[in-house]
Amino acid sequence: MMHTGTPVTVLGLGLMGGALARAFLDAGHPTIVWNRTTAKADDIVARGAVLAESAAAAITAAPLVVVCVSNHDAVAAILDGPLDGRTVVNLSSGTPSRARALAEEVARRGGAYLDGGIMAVPEAVGSADAVVAYSGPRPLYEAHASTLSSIGTGLHLGDDPGLASLHEMATLVLMWGLLDGFLNGAAILGTAGVSATAYLPLARTAIDTVAGWLPDYARQADHGIYSSDDGTLDTHLAAMANVIEESETLGVNAELARLVKALAERAASAGHGASGYAALVEQFRRP
Structure with missing residues (x-):
């Protein structure tokens, strides 16, 4: 050449x-x-x-x-x-x-x-x-x-030279959260003999659904107005409690679910129990 x-x-x-x-x-x-x-x-x-x-x-x-x-x-x-x-x-x-x-x-x-x-x-x-x-x-x-x-x-x-690294970190956090969620879900299903491969079709559907929510979540995060159209934080908290209880019953690690629930509880205590899930952005903005 x-x-x-x-x-x-x-x-x-x-x-x-x-x-x-x-x-x-x-x-x-x-x-x-x-x-x-x-x-x-x-x-x-x-x-x-x-x-x-x-x-x-x-x-x-x-x-x-x-x-x-x-x-x-x-x-x-x-x-x-x-x-x-x-x-x-x-x-x-x-x-x-x-x-x-x-x-x-x-x-x-x-x-x-x-x-x-x-x-x-x-x-x-x-x-x-x-x-x-x-x-x-x-x-x-x-x-x-x-x-x-x-x-x-x-x-x-x-123009800020630091923006590429900052975006890379934000993307890595997103990637790890997605992968950890999938692997945690695979562990839960594995207790019933369901393989991670068999879980893939439903997992992909869930990922596509969440991806469709992102534009609205981005607007909510930018404007500080957290719509509860897809469920209130209190509703999510009840589901989180169910995941933790069942994980403990099955002998599956519940650390990830406990962390997510702890963040949601803080948001609810700050007055966002009736808000949508995007209100958790305020917890991530704090040290």
């Missing part, structure tokens, strides 16, 4: 970093790579990438430097030296405060900074199904949007 696009450096060749490098190569971008363990670069070099002898050499080899390592501390350790004229796109997991600090450090060294979060598995990278959220100066994002589209569908969240 002729690599005639914008040169790109990829630092970090784990599962995700390797997928990023391959996507840039497949899109026709000259790709320079570096990884602490050089053997991880063998396959990518065989596909046409150039292996730099050091992170510093890799950084100077391309105007766009994409970093995908374990965390923001590792990013800071790799970006050791001048960054004059380079745009650093950090796709490593971290915290909003560390992202903002990295943006300041990159600017101090003469570079520009975008933070990002990959909302996809490595296998999807390089396709439109891979959504990559970015935060940082919009003109900077737009200047590199065409090149970055090689790895997936880009979504710019705002």
